[in-house]
Amino acid sequence: MLGQFATGVAIVTTVDGNGGLLGVTCNSFTSVSLDPPLILWSIAKSSLSGPAFTDGKPFAVNVLEASQEDLALRFAKSGADKFAGVAWHEGFEGVPLIEGCAAYIECRVDARYPGGDHEIILGAVERYVNQALDPLLFHSGEFRRFS
Numbered sequence: 001m002l003g004q005f006a007t008g009v010a011i012v013t014t015v016d017g018n019g020g021l022l023g024v025t026c027n028s029f030t031s032v033s034l035d036p037p038l039i040l041w042s043i044a045k046s047s048l049s050g051p052a053f054t055d056g057k058p059f060a061v062n063v064l065e066a067s068q069e070d071l072a073l074r075f076a077k078s079g080a081d082k083f084a085g086v087a088w089h090e091g092f093e094g095v096p097l098i099e100g101c102a103a104y105i106e107c108r109v110d111a112r113y114p115g116g117d118h119e120i121i122l123g124a125v126e127r128y129v130n131q132a133l134d135p136l137l138f139h140s141g142e143f144r145r146f147s
Helices: 069-076
Strands: 010-015 021-026 029-034 037-044 058-063 088-090 096-098 103-115 118-130 137-139 142-144
Touching: 010 037, 010 069, 010 096, 021 037, 021 069, 021 096, 037 103, 058 096, 058 118
Parallel strands: none
Antiparallel strands: 010 021, 010 058, 029 037, 037 118, 058 103, 088 096, 103 118, 137 142
């Protein structure tokens, strides 16, 4: 239905209550406010990672670089250790930042709202890093790059 709307692709990461690394691929992401800086994204209610994104909890939006399709596919699947063999470094409060991304937006969960079969997560931006790299895009059911 919305396949003609091109989006960026990101992996949203956090740390669970036991220190485990969590990450999910996301293309439902948008800016909400510049003052204060707020973003939003949504996660399927069926996602096993969903409960880890609670009020006040830190998370990061890792905006994927054009060559990171393999990571987008890896983090879109359930189960297994998604971080096995993936280079990353610690960001805000230990949240994993995946190496080589186009940008990093580090946030705290400000609020959650119901949204059909998804939950909408509002994030208060704590820190932003722009690596000035071309982003991975998604359009009409396929990954794309700027030409």
